[in-house]
Amino acid sequence: xxxxxxxxxxxxxxxxxxxxxxxxxxxxxxxxxxxxxxxxxxxxxxxxxxxxxxxxxxxxxxxxxxxxxxxxxxxxxxxxxxxxxxxxxxxxxxxxxxxxxxxxxxxxxxxxxxxxxxxxxxxxxxxxxxxxxxxxxxxxxxxxxxxxxxxxxxxxxxxxxxxxxxxxxxxxxxxxxxxxxxxxxxxxxxxxxxxxxxxxxxxxxxxxxxxxxxxxxxxxxxxxxxxxxxxxxxxxxxxxxxxxxxxxxxxxxxxxxxxxxxxxxxxxxxxxxxxxxxxxxxxxxxxxxxxxxxxxxxxxxxxxxxxx
Amino acid sequence: xxxxxxxxxxxxxxxxxxxxxxxxxxxxxxxxxxxxxxxxxxxxxxxxxxxxxxxxxxxxxxxxxxxxxxxxxxxxxxxxxxxxxxxxxxxxxxxxxxxxxxxxxxxxxxxxxxxxxxxxxxxxxxxxxxxxxxxxxxxxxxxxxxxxxxxxxxxxxxxxxxxxxxxxxxxxxxxxxxxxxxxxxxxxxxxxxxxxxxxxxxxxxxxxxxxxxxxxxxxxxxxxxxxxxxxxxxxxxxxxxxxxxxxxxxxxxxxxxxxxxxxxxxxxxxxxxxxxx
Numbered sequence: 001x002x003x004x005x006x007x008x009x010x011x012x013x014x015x016x017x018x019x020x021x022x023x024x025x026x027x028x029x030x031x032x033x034x035x036x037x038x039x040x041x042x043x044x045x046x047x048x049x050x051x052x053x054x055x056x057x058x059x060x061x062x063x064x065x066x067x068x069x070x071x072x073x074x075x076x077x078x079x080x081x082x083x084x085x086x087x088x089x090x091x092x093x094x095x096x097x098x099x100x101x102x103x104x105x106x107x108x109x110x111x112x113x114x115x116x117x118x119x120x121x122x123x124x125x126x127x128x129x130x131x132x133x134x135x136x137x138x139x140x141x142x143x144x145x146x147x148x149x150x151x152x153x154x155x156x157x158x159x160x161x162x163x164x165x166x167x168x169x170x171x172x173x174x175x176x177x178x179x180x181x182x183x184x185x186x187x188x189x190x191x192x193x194x195x196x197x198x199x200x201x202x203x204x205x206x207x208x209x210x211x212x213x214x215x216x217x218x219x220x221x222x223x224x225x226x227x228x229x230x231x232x233x234x235x236x237x238x239x240x241x242x243x244x245x246x247x248x249x250x251x252x253x254x255x256x257x258x259x260x261x262x263x264x265x266x267x268x269x270x271x272x273x274x275x276x277x278x279x280x281x282x283x284x285x286x287x288x289x290x291x292x293x294x295x296x297x298x299x300x301x302x303x304x305x306x307x308x
Numbered sequence: 309x310x311x312x313x314x315x316x317x318x319x320x321x322x323x324x325x326x327x328x329x330x331x332x333x334x335x336x337x338x339x340x341x342x343x344x345x346x347x348x349x350x351x352x353x354x355x356x357x358x359x360x361x362x363x364x365x366x367x368x369x370x371x372x373x374x375x376x377x378x379x380x381x382x383x384x385x386x387x388x389x390x391x392x393x394x395x396x397x398x399x400x401x402x403x404x405x406x407x408x409x410x411x412x413x414x415x416x417x418x419x420x421x422x423x424x425x426x427x428x429x430x431x432x433x434x435x436x437x438x439x440x441x442x443x444x445x446x447x448x449x450x451x452x453x454x455x456x457x458x459x460x461x462x463x464x465x466x467x468x469x470x471x472x473x474x475x476x477x478x479x480x481x482x483x484x485x486x487x488x489x490x491x492x493x494x495x496x497x498x499x500x501x502x503x504x505x506x507x508x509x510x511x512x513x514x515x516x517x518x519x520x521x522x523x524x525x526x527x528x529x530x531x532x533x534x535x536x537x538x539x540x541x542x543x544x545x546x547x548x549x550x551x552x553x554x555x556x557x558x559x560x561x562x563x564x565x566x567x568x569x570x571x572x573x574x575x576x577x578x579x580x581x582x583x584x585x
Contacts, residue, residue, distance in 0.1 A: 020434075020438065040437040040438055041438065043433075045465060046461075046464070046465070046468075048461040048464070048465065050422075050426065050457075050458040050461055051426045051429075051458060051461035051462050051464075051465050053426070054423055054425075054426020054427050054429070054430060054458070054462065055426050055427075055429055055430035055433065055462075055465065056430060057416075057426075057427050057430060058426065058427040058428060058429060058430020058431040058432075058433075058434065059430040059431070059433065059434040059438075060430075061415055061416075061427070061430070061431055062430075062431055062434040062435060062438075062439060063439075064434055064438065081420055081423075082423060082426070082458075085417060085418075085419075085420055085423055086416070086423055086426070086427055089408040089417050090408045090409060090416070090417065091408075091409070
């Protein structure tokens with residue numbers, strides 16, 4: 001998603017003189033053009049994420065709209081207090097960008113995985129989270145983030161099951177994508193809801209007979225706005241069964257918030273997520289997803305079980 | 309702006325009045341953080357009377373000194389009697405550490421140490437390199453706060469970007485949360501540290517207005533300024549000076565009477581200030 005992000009944020013910086021771009025010394029082979037184009041509005045602050053967030057807050061206090069980039073674990077955990085105190089409590093338009101959500105940096109090891117990033121940021125006051133589903137979803141997310149008057153976090157990821165399937169439809173307000181519709185609309189069916197790039201796992205499921213009874217949605221924003229997500233809300237109301245898939249720990253994840261939001265409407269809710277393992281071994285993003293049972297086949301099996 | 313003898317006298321009278329009002333505030337609501345406020349009041353007085361212009365900003369990075377800032381802003385007519393009457397009470401916008409977005413003259417909510425310098429540096433950089441405006445930024449830190457690694461991230465950043473519009477003051481009262489700074493985590497030689505980080509550094513008596521003024525003016529056009537202000541925690545109140553417990557304790561009625569008596573009247577201001585530095 002980084003290529004798409006750079007293209008989109010370049011356009012934002014071109015049209016908005018108040019936008020500035022900070023990076024904590026990351027962006028090799030990606031940000032060179034931004035650096036060359038935008039002069040003092042591009043700033044490598046060095047390997048100092050706490051300072052980057054405080055500086056971004058200070059710049060925002062002068063009327064600027066800073067983007068603050070790092071890889072997802074570094075740009076969230078180390079500087080969480082700066083994000084909370086300096087940015088969120090002051091409701092400042094700082095756009096935090098974390099590249100490498102979930103297991104994107106699989107073989108880089110545990111320190112580089114971001115499996116709690118949404119969870120630690122989700123409760124922060126004024127914070128809005130954006131987690132696009134695939135490369136072709138990034139530009140729309142950047143465009144929305146660029147318009148915000150308050151803080152935001154944009155989670156960029158590369159899926160272990162890469163898939164840029166175009167959606168059937170996309171809600172321009174909520175960014176929610178519909179990837180599949182029940183062919184047998186009168187059947188009771190199942191709603192699969194994916195948070196962000198977990199949609200790419202689901203979109204790699206082989207079509208089966210049971211797929212005909214499944215609605216698939218990819219959501220990309222938190223807080224939810226189900227009043228505007230008419231198709232998703234209708235599907236949940238009709239099927240009363242939700243299988244939620246996300247590349248994030250269950251605790252603090254988007255799924256538990258979604259479950260709480262629709263709890264009164266549901267007969268069944270299953271949550272497939274990343275999971276911590278004491279005996280962790282390391283590999284590609286797909287390897288890690290397989291280790292915690294997040295594959296197209298396991299999702300399909302879970303769906304079949306819920307439909308049975 | 310030169311510091312005339314008349315202005316020095318005025319500053320001493322202002323600082324004394326602020327200290328007296330500050331003690332009343334704390335006594336009224338039985339609030340702690342008295343010692344840290346008393347060590348900073350002379351610098352706050354100077355900054356708000358003589359240094360800060362319309363385009364300048366002040367960040368209280370040592371947020372636990374908030375009440376001394378409130379008292380200072382009140383003295384100079386920036387916060388009202390009605391606002392100060394709510395200090396430390398239910399429903400107030402003046403809690404023990406600054407609140408976000410409550411008052412233009414308090415731009416940042418601080419209280420967790422090690423945040424204010426980065427914010428100040430961000431403002432200074434934006435003004436210097438993007439907005440092209442002349443406003444300066446001052447940040448007041450505590451010496452204990454300099455334990456925080458984020459302070460040194462910010463210091464490195466400010467010096468690297470030659471933030472000549474940034475003034476850092478360190479209220480070096482020598483005491484922190486649970487002991488003497490030298491014993492808990494010795495940051496000395498403090499002035500040398502800031503110097504090698506790239507600051508134009510001065511070391512002064514933080515209760516001497518001539519020295520404060522000299523250290524805060526004629527900023528170097530190539531680098532930020534850092535003033536290590538040697539102060540006494542609890543300054544002006546004999547039984548508080550240099551005592552760790554006055555970071556926390558509220559005053560009894562008797563202690564408040566003694567404290568006000570220690571400070572003396574306005575007529576004593578000059579002698580008092582000279583005698584106890």
